[in-house]
């Protein structure tokens with residue numbers, strides 16, 4: 316089964332590029348930019364990573380580490396390292412969140428962010444035959460107006476991104492706070508997704524669907540608390556991006572087996588498996604696949620379903636979708 320999982324053509328729909336910064340790159344960039352980090356070495360970092368209590372404890376560390384991302388070269392190095400790493404796991408398409416709001420707050424220009432990231436995206440297409448896309452991620456603990464102002468400025472780079480997302484501390488920052496932002500994004504023809512129901516209640520998921528009219532929900536674990544909502548998600552075929560190792564590390568669940576994956580599959584919910592912030596949570600997408608397999612002992616058919624779910628949930632052309640479905644079909648033929 317392990318080799319089958321490795322060979323599956325993978326589509327990653329929930330990964331934050333900042334969350335892919337491995338400790339060696341972190342220290343390299345800190346040195347390059349003359350930044351003194353509040354961590355002595357890799358061992359100290361590993362110790363911190365092993366002891367996250369919740370989403371906030373992780374976000375506090377992430378914020379400190381992001382201080383090393385200053386130049387377009389830094390963003391390029393970060394993204395290119397990520398694409399190369401996951402190419403080895405046969406990731407064939409990925410949609411990457413960029414923490415644009417946080418970087419702007421630190422004084423890093425949009426030009427700098429896009430210049431580096433787009434160069435890496437183009438190289439991924441050319442050299443490793445992987446398609447990529449960027450989603451701009453806004454901080455829900457900041458004001459809606461600040462997000463609107465940044466989106467407005469980002470339009471100068473409109474060709475470089477396909478949509479927007481909403482992240483960071485959920486509690487007391489419900490989706491309803493961002494109705495104008497999402498209305499504007501829809502008017503601009505952007506794809507719309509949002510984190511909801513990771514630490515927030517099912518009402519946050521409902522708001523994301525009904526008020527922000529999102530096309531995918533990131534995490535959405537707490538939708539199981541509302542049977543009517545669960546039915547709405549199944550009927551609408553709104554994809555949910557589950558991130559098992561993230562949920563485990565941030566204590567959303569006590570063990571992987573507590574995730575409602577079987578319930579989602581049984582209810583024909585379009586759930587996908589993703590990595591979130593892999594450098595911090597012990598593994599990239601393939602490691603998440605392995606963790607799920609160990610906990611649930613899924614069948615080949617379940618994995619085909621999960622892979623198809625991700626291919627259908629991706630914001631890609633029909634032509635690209637058919638290519639990925641064909642790759643899946645070929646893998647299945649070879650496996651039989």
Ligand SMILES: [Zn+2]
Nearest residue numbers: 331510533591
């Ligand atoms: Zn996330």
